[in-house]
Amino acid sequence: MKLYYPKSHYDKSSRGQLFPLLKPFIKGDDFTDAQRIQVYGVSEKDFEFTDKLEEADLVILTMAWNYYLKTNKENLAVDFVKNCAIFNKKVVAVTVGDFGVKVPSFNNLVLLRSGGYKSKFKVNEYTIPPFIEDPLKKYYDTKKVYLRPYEMKAVVGFCGQANLSRLNAVKEIVKTTLRNLKYHFRISKNEPQQILSTSYLRASVLNVLQNSDAVTTNFILRNKYRAGVTKNKDFHSTTLEFYDNLKNSPYIVCVRGAGNFSIRFYEALAMGRIPVFINTDCSLPLDNTISWKKHVVWVEYNDRHKVAQKVKQFHEALTEDDFIKLQKDNRNLWKSKLTLKGFYKSLIDNNIISLRN
Structure with missing residues (x-):
């Protein structure tokens, strides 16, 4: 499965709100795969990324939805999800922190969240665990x-x-x-x-x-x-x-x-x-x-x-x-x-x- 994410959305100053799976892969050029395995337990061989949206099997929203709200860039996230729908692409997004934030519903949007109330989950919402060190x-x-x-x-x-x-x-x-x-x-x-x-x-x-x-x-x-x-x-x-x-x-x-x-x-x-x-x-x-x-x-x-x-x-x-x-x-x-x-x-x-x- 090929994964795509919009690189232009990345904000180094808010790295803590980067989509978790992207953290091992958005690193400096001198960061080796051996270091990636040691620090994150993930290898570049485990996941395949593409730079072309049309080739992607699944699309990742680069930053947590909280980030787009906090920086007044929610329209950027919304427009991106809508654009992916035109290409019939699913988008996976995440929220971070103790409390969930209000996220608009889209037929092609899957939301991962750490908390929330099961009885109030929308159709395409799932729980994400905290990724702790061993x-x-x-x-x-x-x-x-x-x-x-x-x-x-x-x-x-x-x-x-x-x-x-x-x-x-x-x-x-x-x-x-x-x-x-x-x-x-x-x-x-x-x-x-x-x-x-x-x-x-x-x-x-x-x-x-x-x-x-x-x-x-x-x-x-x-x-x-x-x-x-x-x-x-x-x-x-x-x-x-x-x-x-x-x-x-x-x-x-x-x-x-x-x-x-x-x-x-x-x-x-x-x-x-x-x-x-x-x-x-x-x-x-x-x-x-x-x-x-x-x-x-x-x-x-x-x-x-x-x-x-x-x-x-x-x-x-x-x-x-x-x-x-x-x-x-x-x-x-x-x-x-x-x-x-x-x-x-x-x-x-x-x-x-x-x-x-």
Whole structure:
């Protein structure tokens, strides 16, 4: 499959909003393919690009839709999509950040987004995972999963921000409400979010688990995101504690953050762990090819008070061999389908991003 993107749209000063698949390929002339493989896990042999729109099987919008809105260039994106329709070309675009932005609908436009609410997805919208570095390689210099032995009680881990303060919850709710009002009054194009305190939601789920005899908990609770660390975050002691918590806990609580998705969900899978996934009307990547409920403890939002029992039932249904295999399977799932190369290869090879009828 040949891919095309409009090179004139590229803005080096906003590289963070470049379409993710293009980042390994829009580099300096001295950037080698060996470096591309080392840094991004992608080779120039994995994807074929063309400079001619008429030759393309699929077209990529160079920058995230957020970029075109922020720089008052939405008409540039809209005109390009319309022009591609004349040539009967599909265009794949992406939005970035915690909150989705309002994107016009076109019959030939496929939108990839990190968050949002599954029940509100348009026909041709799909979920894109965050592309994280391999934590096993980065922090432990290995690619092998640290396999946790089966224990009678499930060990559930969590390291991060959680706050049962009702005052803090009110502050978060007010902040979300004001943000939503900006959308409704057309001051902002950031899509509205569910009115709730995510740090309180997370804390209440953890509280249920801590007060249950059905599981063993291994929690490190923070009052602030990343414990308030803003410099040298990747190798700060609190980050190492975070990954050690993942390493030492086979089950990991994963609840949405400011946006309706959890990066911890993907970090857990990369470590070969089993997410305890609280479903707040989330959309997960490749959900038409991945049987997600086989890989995670799936807890609906309205059943969050039953989370300990859900984990217990899931755990007790596994044999010792099943438990070990699931850790390996989750690591392999992340590596094969949720990395930069794996995700886009899955989209293209399985024709997932073809427009639905």
